[in-house]
Amino acid sequence: MSGDTPEDxxxxxxxxxxxxHVCDGLAVPPGEVPDQPGSRNVWIGGGLIPLQEWVDACRSTGFDGYYCPEIFSRKIAQLDDTTVAATLRNTIAFLLA
Incomplete structure (x- = not known):
């Protein structure tokens, strides 16, 4: 959702x-078009998006379904898949705790 708020x-x-889908991001300079490899080239929790606020907003609706982490980092893609998956699982669990 673009332009919406956690309250929305x-x-x-x-x-x-x-x-x-839980994904973090970096600031996009004014006038530039955001691209996945640039603006989302960050670990979940390492960007500028207030993830806890957004997760809390989703949970406040009563939604109790899937929270899927998304990573668009080429550097992270080079890491061990099992380690990345376990760490992402723990990150999502922390946000949901």
Missing amino acids: VASLPADLIAAV
Whole structure:
């Protein structure tokens, strides 16, 4: 959702949410077009998005489904898959705790 706020999400009926994709991002300079490898080239929790606020907004709707981490970092893609998956799982669990 682009341009929406956590308050907008919190006002949605839970049955409208199929899954929540959790991804962080970096600032995009004014006038530039955001691109995945640039603006999202960061570990979840290492960017500028207030993830806890957004997760809390989703949870406040009563949604109790899937939270899917997304990483668009080429550097992270070079790491051990098992380690990355375990760390992402722990990151999402922390946000949901």
